[in-house]
Amino acid sequence: MNALKYLAGYPLHLQARVRELIGQGRLGATLAEKYGQPHTVRNDGQLYHYVHALKHQHLRKSAPLGKVVYDAKLQVMKHALGTHTTVSRVQGSRLKASREIRIASVFRDAPAEFLKMIVVHELAHLKEAEHNKSFYQLCTHIEPDYHQLEFDVRLYLTHLETEQRQCLPPPQF
Numbered sequence: 001m002n003a004l005k006y007l008a009g010y011p012l013h014l015q016a017r018v019r020e021l022i023g024q025g026r027l028g029a030t031l032a033e034k035y036g037q038p039h040t041v042r043n044d045g046q047l048y049h050y051v052h053a054l055k056h057q058h059l060r061k062s063a064p065l066g067k068v069v070y071d072a073k074l075q076v077m078k079h080a081l082g083t084h085t086t087v088s089r090v091q092g093s094r095l096k097a098s099r100e101i102r103i104a105s106v107f108r109d110a111p112a113e114f115l116k117m118i119v120v121h122e123l124a125h126l127k128e129a130e131h132n133k134s135f136y137q138l139c140t141h142i143e144p145d146y147h148q149l150e151f152d153v154r155l156y157l158t159h160l161e162t163e164q165r166q167c168l169p170p171p172q173f
């Protein structure tokens with residue numbers, strides 16, 4: 001049995017339910033039913049505007065954003081699916097901290113809600129570095145459905161990996 005690496009932190013009964021859906025070949029269809037809407041954030045310029053708009057709405061006072069890009073090389077698991085780094089630059093005599101957000105490029109083709117979840121996660125890190133209680137409070141303040149979306153993003157990534165492993169389509173009944 002394959003370990004569900006994206007779901008390791010979740011209760012076993014949920015993991016069992018996911019294995020059941022995978023076994024029945026229904027995980028992809030279940031997600032597609034719930035999240036049918038693609039998004040139009042296709043390139044780095046559009047991503048920058050998308051992230052800025054959300055930040056302007058919810059986190060106006062936090063540190064200004066630097067670069068915002070899709071990153072094809074980003075290992076999805078490395079830092080909860082995206083990364084946020086603080087790049088310090090010396091400008092004259094002042095040190096200016098600039099925040100950079102990289103989003104794994106798998107989210108370019110993901111449903112709209114999943115891109116939002118990962119962007120909310122990275123924006124929340126502008127205020128909270130750790131994955132602590134106030135971090136998740138901030139995430140759910142920006143996106144009330146955050147926890148469900150994070151779980152479903154993990155299902156989606158599990159689904160993509162399962163597809164890649166299968167050379168043949170499942171039998172049709």
Ligand SMILES: [Zn+2]
Nearest residue numbers: 079080121125
């Ligand atoms: Zn994080």
